[in-house]
Amino acid sequence: MNRITIAIDGFSSTGKSTLAKQLAKELGYVYVDTGAMYRAVTLFAIRHGHIGGERSNGEALVKLLPNIKLHFEYNDDLGYSEMYLNGENVEKEIRGMDVSKHVSHVAEIEQVRYKLVEQQKEMGKEKGVVMDGRDIGTVVFPDAELKIFMTASPQKRAYRRYKELLDRGETVTYADILENVEKRDYIDSHRAASPLKKAEGAIVFDNSDMGLKEQFERIHNYALRIIAKT
Numbered sequence: 001m002n003r004i005t006i007a008i009d010g011f012s013s014t015g016k017s018t019l020a021k022q023l024a025k026e027l028g029y030v031y032v033d034t035g036a037m038y039r040a041v042t043l044f045a046i047r048h049g050h051i052g053g054e055r056s057n058g059e060a061l062v063k064l065l066p067n068i069k070l071h072f073e074y075n076d077d078l079g080y081s082e083m084y085l086n087g088e089n090v091e092k093e094i095r096g097m098d099v100s101k102h103v104s105h106v107a108e109i110e111q112v113r114y115k116l117v118e119q120q121k122e123m124g125k126e127k128g129v130v131m132d133g134r135d136i137g138t139v140v141f142p143d144a145e146l147k148i149f150m151t152a153s154p155q156k157r158a159y160r161r162y163k164e165l166l167d168r169g170e171t172v173t174y175a176d177i178l179e180n181v182e183k184r185d186y187i188d189s190h191r192a193a194s195p196l197k198k199a200e201g202a203i204v205f206d207n208s209d210m211g212l213k214e215q216f217e218r219i220h221n222y223a224l225r226i227i228a229k230t
């Protein structure tokens, strides 16, 4: 059976990665979380003092880009790949509020996008990949056989994220999370370089009032139909 490319884009906390992981597992495909790559670059920038507090120095970060090596490593126990920055597992650190606050600004830097998009194209060149992000159907794989654009109300998304962070033991408020979600939506969809938008031919999926099981079944069915025709 032929393998296809599945591109999942959409706003933050729409459950893209949960769905993409599940889909990849079911189809025996590779899952790539491109948001993790932008988050890892952001962590690198914070650690080197180029972003955070009042400071933000994109130029200094761009000069250091050749020193940033990213790779994913599959974790058998978790059933998905984890993000490594220069050989260090940074999966936990890149999900915290500090990185979330700055990542949209790092993702606006054209040279950062160029570097990561090249690596993403390479990772998906054999097909059999489910990749999620903001520009997968528009820039990374405009020819993907299946493109999904996921959305949900900012309030629902903030609430999901709030619960996720509380479960992980972080001290956060719902108001802070909602503000962060709305700010990121704005920056992600208004930036000059590869803004978040629905790709041509993408299926729009509003999951404000849809459970995970239903979402998975619908998208899995789309995928199976396309695979059968390919």
Ligand code: DC
Binding pocket: 012, 013, 034, 035, 036, 038, 039, 103, 104, 107, 132, 133, 134, 135, 136, 184, 188
């Ligand atoms: O999906 P996420 O919330 O982990 O993504 C983190 C940030 O990275 C988000 O603000 C948008 C940006 N991003 C991007 O610009 N392009 C991608 N392909 C993936 C993420």
